[in-house]
Amino acid sequence: MDLSRFPRRRYTTHPTPLEPMPRFSQALAASCPGGQGPELWIKRDDMLGLFPGGNKTRKLEFLVADALAQGADTLITCGAPQSNHCRITLAAAVKEGLKCRFVIEERVPHSFHDDASGNHFMFRLMGVEAITVVPGGSNMAQAMQAEAELLMAQGRKGYIIPGGGSNAIGGLGYAACAQELQQQCFDQGVSFDRVVVGSGSSGTHGGLLAGFLGNHIQVPIVGVGVSRDPADQEPLVHREAQAVLDLVGIPMTVPREAVVSVGGYWQPKYSIPNDKMVEAVQMLARTEGILLDPVYTGKIMAGLIGLARQGFFKPQERVLFLHTGGLPSLHAYENEVLGKAPVVKL
Numbered sequence: 001m002d003l004s005r006f007p008r009r010r011y012t013t014h015p016t017p018l019e020p021m022p023r024f025s026q027a028l029a030a031s032c033p034g035g036q037g038p039e040l041w042i043k044r045d046d047m048l049g050l051f052p053g054g055n056k057t058r059k060l061e062f063l064v065a066d067a068l069a070q071g072a073d074t075l076i077t078c079g080a081p082q083s084n085h086c087r088i089t090l091a092a093a094v095k096e097g098l099k100c101r102f103v104i105e106e107r108v109p110h111s112f113h114d115d116a117s118g119n120h121f122m123f124r125l126m127g128v129e130a131i132t133v134v135p136g137g138s139n140m141a142q143a144m145q146a147e148a149e150l151l152m153a154q155g156r157k158g159y160i161i162p163g164g165g166s167n168a169i170g171g172l173g174y175a176a177c178a179q180e181l182q183q184q185c186f187d188q189g190v191s192f193d194r195v196v197v198g199s200g201s202s203g204t205h206g207g208l209l210a211g212f213l214g215n216h217i218q219v220p221i222v223g224v225g226v227s228r229d230p231a232d233q234e235p236l237v238h239r240e241a242q243a244v245l246d247l248v249g250i251p252m253t254v255p256r257e258a259v260v261s262v263g264g265y266w267q268p269k270y271s272i273p274n275d276k277m278v279e280a281v282q283m284l285a286r287t288e289g290i291l292l293d294p295v296y297t298g299k300i301m302a303g304l305i306g307l308a309r310q311g312f313f314k315p316q317e318r319v320l321f322l323h324t325g326g327l328p329s330l331h332a333y334e335n336e337v338l339g340k341a342p343v344v345k346l
């Protein structure tokens with residue numbers, strides 16, 4: 001899979017660490033059938049550039065390069081009030097000398113507060129040019145187009161990045177991650193039986209799958225839904241993986257059965273804490289000293305823990321968890337993750 005013909009900015013200097021998690025594996029095994037669980041490893045995409053980086057950093061390397069190639073002076077994107085994607089897009093804009101504007105969707109009514117901490121604080125600190133707040137369910141593409149037209153009327157040029165940076169160009173970031181992982185496995189002499197990844201706007205899951213298929217990496221990927229159950233999520237991932245393969249020019253149809261996701265861990269609603277997320281965040285922090293966020297990676301890890309306890313992984317299977325970042329929003333949910341505020345029981 002040759003990605004070299006696509007323009008790319010570089011926001012991370014090294015491959016992200018690929019590490020075993022022996023203490024977490026041991027703690028989890030104790031609650032698995034027969035006291036045996038998988039051997040867990042982690043790929044630290046929470047250590048990507050545009051600190052504190054995350055999965056969006058990889059997508060933005062290709063998206064921002066495309067924006068610059070098109071002569072844009074402003075990035076326009078959208079997300080929820082505590083969006084990691086918006087924060088990292090803004091960091092990329094600042095680094096490139098571009099302006100940045102957001103359309104924020106209040107998916108949970110009244111969840112936007114101008115004095116909020118976490119990512120929202122960083123929006124203000126890094127100097128977002130404008131934030132337009134719209135109600136949940138709004139047409140985000142239309143709202144971003146309105147921003148672009150506003151700029152055009154001023155003689156400026158906006159570049160629209162879809163929610164989560166998930167289109168074919170953004171997905172190239174995770175196809176590149178597949179190549180990075182393949183090289184690391186070779187260098188470190190390690191192989192995996194399965195990879196567990198978050199599945200939201202689908203650029204991470206779909207891009208990684210395209211990268212696995214395009215590089216003949218025969219390791220199954222399981223996506224844990226952060227906002228949808230499989231019936232709604234899998235078609236999105238399939239479409240994204242296919243779009244990435246098509247863009248790269250690989251004449252392959254993504255097999256439907258290669259798209260696997262699990263649901264049941266994101267409820268009661270996107271971004272609203274639950275008890276399984278709290279357990280996952282506490283367990284990883286207290287066994288490996290690695291922090292997860294409450295909106296995405298905490299729920300994704302809860303999915304991995306749940307699958308292990310159901311006996312989904314064979315004993316001694318080596319399973320890789322992809323940490324996709326998101327840490328600043330942890331500060332907006334401190335009481336919930338410390339068990340000091342009530343959360344929904346799943």
Ligand SMILES: Cc1ncc(COP(=O)(O)O)c(C=O)c1O
Nearest residue numbers: 200201202203204296324325326
């Ligand atoms: C920390 C984190 N993990 C996972 C995801 C989900 O990734 P994707 O939207 O590419 O499916 C997101 C999306 O915003 C995220 O911020």
